[in-house]
Every structure is written in structure tokens, then in C-alpha cells.
Amino acid sequence: MPTSADIPPKTRSRRRWLRRLLIASGCVVALAVAAGGWAIYQNDFDYRQEHVTITGSTQPLEGTLTLPKQGNGPYGLVLFIHGDGVANADRDGFYRPMWETFAKAGYASIGWNKPGIGGAPGNWLDQSLRDRALEAEAVMDWARARTDIDPHRIGLWGISQGGWVIPQVAVDRPDQVQFIIPVGAAINWERQGEYNLRAEMKAKNASDAELRAALQRREDSLVLLREDAPYERYRSTTTDSDPMSPDRWRFVERNFRADVSPLLPRLNVPVLLELGAEDRNVDVRETERVYKQLVKPELLTVHMYPDASHNIVKADLDHNQDSLKTVLTYIFAPRSLYVPGYLDDIRDWVSKLPPR
Structure with a gap:
């Protein structure tokens, strides 16, 4: 058997590198397995789910009903009302930590694909905000007929544009809605649009001239909307x-006069207003001020989270959604996307509410 002295130096060197390569490869595989296992663990939420088809609205809705793991109910229920834009039932997984939070408080949650999304019939851009409220009310009617849902404990969580929808439902169904939770909600559509434009331009370090030009383009579009101008006139001028599509133009035309102020004094259900201090979409200081002015004080709880975005996500993550840090957090620690305290706050608040 040859000794190390009998092996040429180059051969010994190759063998050492081979051993190192094998060890390194083994470490990489072990890390990958461990990371995969951790990702699976972090995305194993403490609830059970079923796909449901909800009837009673303009068209059937395709939804996901999330239930607590323990017991057979009846459970409370939280309807999740999406913001603007394309959205499937769980908003690409973003709602899952909140669904788990509500499940721990004894509440089921339900979200559904917007019309035209994920194979659902219809087109969400054909809806007015009033249509969206009626859609949510149809989901409530469907849920109230289930034996595993407590009809006296049905509330609504609504983000952004959903903040115009859920107060309407609460006013329409004062004896059936237990609570509402507006998140990143605006007051007035036109003021919100200007605030968002200014905030986005500031984040891009736009010059004063660029900001003025953007504001003028926005005002030109608003003038046409106020005149009920046809899409062709908008498109030609x-x-x-990145101009609006015909469907988007008609959607904005239906909804740009939205203002929640008249509804707020009419609310007779508990309201948990959740706001992020670093919101670039909505002027949350205006929202907080108007809610405090118009909602009955004994009904209103307000949380303003420092360093939180529009979604009550850590601002450094939400404002850099394509960053490696954000992607890794989404995969390996999805509950950590939200600012500290948010999930606990909604769980504690809803757990203390009496049935309707």
C-alpha cells in the first residue's frame, strides 16, 4: 500500500480539493434541506381550509374558507375585502398569517377571488364600490346559512380600497356586522390619489418640475372624468x-367620487382602525383625524404603527418588494413581514368583543 510519500504532490493536492469539494457539497445539501424544512415549517399555519363556491352574488365567487383546527364551531367569521388591483382569495399568501391569527381567536376567515381572477367569472373592473359592498353582503348571507358559522360574530377586515367598502356593509347590515377593521383606509378618492402621487414621486427623488408635470397630467384626467368624457377623448389627449385601459378608465369613472365621510357617523359597530406611519398610498394622518372626528368615540380604537407601510408590513420590506431580504422573509418567515404587535393586537381586540 503506497504511503503519502509515494503519492505525487499534484495527486495529493487534487485529493485534498476533492475532499473539500465533497464536504462543501454536503454542507450545501444539508443547508438546502434544512432551509426547505424551515420554509415548510414556517408556512405550516395553524388552521384548516376548504375551497368554496359562494352563490348569491352577481356571479358565483370562488373562495377559500379558513377554519380553526380545533372543534366544529360555530365559529365567528371575518370577511377579507381586498384593496385595488388583481387579487386572488388569499392575496398570494399574504393573508395567511392573519387568518391564523383570527383562527387562534376562534374566528374563521374567508377571502375570494375577484371576478375574473383565478378562473372566477366576471371582471372586477366592471364593479363600483357599491357593487363590492353588495358582493360582501352576499357572502355574509351565504355564511350565515352554514351551521359552522356563528351569525352573531361576523366582521369585516378591509384594506385600502376595501376601507370604502366595509363601512357601507356595516351601515347596510347594522344588526349583522359585529365589527369592522379598516387597514390603510383612505377618506376621499381624489385626495388619496394626489397624496399617493406626491409620495411616490418623493420616493423616486423626482424634481419639482417632474412633480408639477405629473400633477398636471393627473388633473387633466380628473377634468375629463368630471365631465363624463368618453375613453376615446382621454386616450387622444x-x-x-402608461395610460389607463378602457376597463380601468370606466372603473375609475364609477368610483373616483368615493368619500367615506358620510358613512362614518352612521356606524354602530366597533371599529379597529389600523394605520402605518410610513404609508405612501394613503394620508393616514387625515384618516386618523377624520375617523376620530366622525366615528362615535366609544366604538373606535386606533393603532398607528411606526415604521409600518400601507399593508402594516415593515416599511423597509414593503417599499423594497424585490429585494433579497423581502423575498427571503416572505419564504422563510412570513409572519415576520408584519410590524411587531399588529397580529397580536387584532387577535386581542377581536377576542374581547361581545356577539352582535
């Missing part, structure tokens, strides 16, 4: 680099 706009200088937007």
Missing part, C-alpha cells in the same frame, strides 16, 4: 406614459 393624455400624455401618460
Whole structure:
């Protein structure tokens, strides 16, 4: 048997590198397995789910009903009302930590694909905000007929544009809604749009001239909307680099006069207003001020989270959604996307509410 002295130096060197390569490869595989296992563990939420088809609305809705793991109910229920834009039932997984939070408080949760999304019939851009409220009320009617849902404990969580929808439902169904939770909710559509534009331009370090030009383009579009101008006129005159589609124009035309102020004094259910101090979409200081002015004080609880975005996500993550840090957090620690305290706060608040 040859000794190390009999092996040429180059051969010994190759063998050492081979051993190191094998060890390194083994470490990589072990880390990958461990990371995969951790990701599976972190995305194993403490609830059970079923796909449901909800009838009673303009068209059938395809939804996900999330239930506590323990017991057979009846459970409370939280309807999740999406914000603007394309959205499937769980908003690409974003709702899952909140669904788990509500499940721990004894509440089921339900979200559904917007019309036209994920194979659902219809087109969400054909809806007015009033249509969206009626859609939510149809989901309530469907849920109230189930034996595993407590009809006296049905509330609504609504983010962004959903903040115009859920007060309407609470006013329409004062004896059936237990609570509402507006998140990143605006007061007035036009003021919200200007605030968002200014905040986004500031984040891009736009010059004063660029900001003025953007504000003028926005005002030009608003003038046409106020005149009920046809899409063709908008399209022939706009200088937007990314103009609205015909469907989007009609959606904005239906909804741009939205203002929640008249509804707020009419609310007779508990309201948990959740706001992020670093919100670039909504002027949360205006929202807080108007809610405090118009909602009955004994019904209102307000949380303003420092360093939180529009979604009550850590601002450094939400404002850099394509960053490696954000992607890794989403995969390996999805509950950590939210700012500290948010999930606990909604769980504690809803757990203390009496049935309707």
C-alpha cells in the first residue's frame, strides 16, 4: 500500500480539493434541506381550509374558507375585502398569517377571488364600490346559512380600497356586522390619489418640475372624468406614459367620487382602525383625524404603527418588494413581514368583543 510519500504532490493536492469539494457539497445539501424544512415549517399555519363556491352574488365567487383546527364551531367569521388591483382569495399568501391569527381567536376567515381572477367569472373592473359592498353582503348571507358559522360574530377586515367598502356593509347590515377593521383606509378618492402621487414621486427623488408635470397630467384626467368624457377623448389627449385601459378608465369613472365621510357617523359597530406611519398610498394622518372626528368615540380604537407601510408590513420590506431580504422573509418567515404587535393586537381586540 503506497504511503503519502509515494503519492505525487499534484495527486495529493487534487485529493485534498476533492475532499473539500465533497464536504462543501454536503454542507450545501444539508443547508438546502434544512432551509426547505424551515420554509415548510414556517408556512405550516395553524388552521384548516376548504375551497368554496359562494352563490348569491352577481356571479358565483370562488373562495377559500379558513377554519380553526380545533372543534366544529360555530365559529365567528371575518370577511377579507381586498384593496385595488388583481387579487386572488388569499392575496398570494399574504393573508395567511392573519387568518391564523383570527383562527387562534376562534374566528374563521374567508377571502375570494375577484371576478375574473383565478378562473372566477366576471371582471372586477366592471364593479363600483357599491357593487363590492353588495358582493360582501352576499357572502355574509351565504355564511350565515352554514351551521359552522356563528351569525352573531361576523366582521369585516378591509384594506385600502376595501376601507370604502366595509363601512357601507356595516351601515347596510347594522344588526349583522359585529365589527369592522379598516387597514390603510383612505377618506376621499381624489385626495388619496394626489397624496399617493406626491409620495411616490418623493420616493423616486423626482424634481419639482417632474412633480408639477405629473400633477398636471393627473388633473387633466380628473377634468375629463368630471365631465363624463368618453375613453376615446382621454386616450387622444393624455400624455401618460402608461395610460389607463378602457376597463380601468370606466372603473375609475364609477368610483373616483368615493368619500367615506358620510358613512362614518352612521356606524354602530366597533371599529379597529389600523394605520402605518410610513404609508405612501394613503394620508393616514387625515384618516386618523377624520375617523376620530366622525366615528362615535366609544366604538373606535386606533393603532398607528411606526415604521409600518400601507399593508402594516415593515416599511423597509414593503417599499423594497424585490429585494433579497423581502423575498427571503416572505419564504422563510412570513409572519415576520408584519410590524411587531399588529397580529397580536387584532387577535386581542377581536377576542374581547361581545356577539352582535
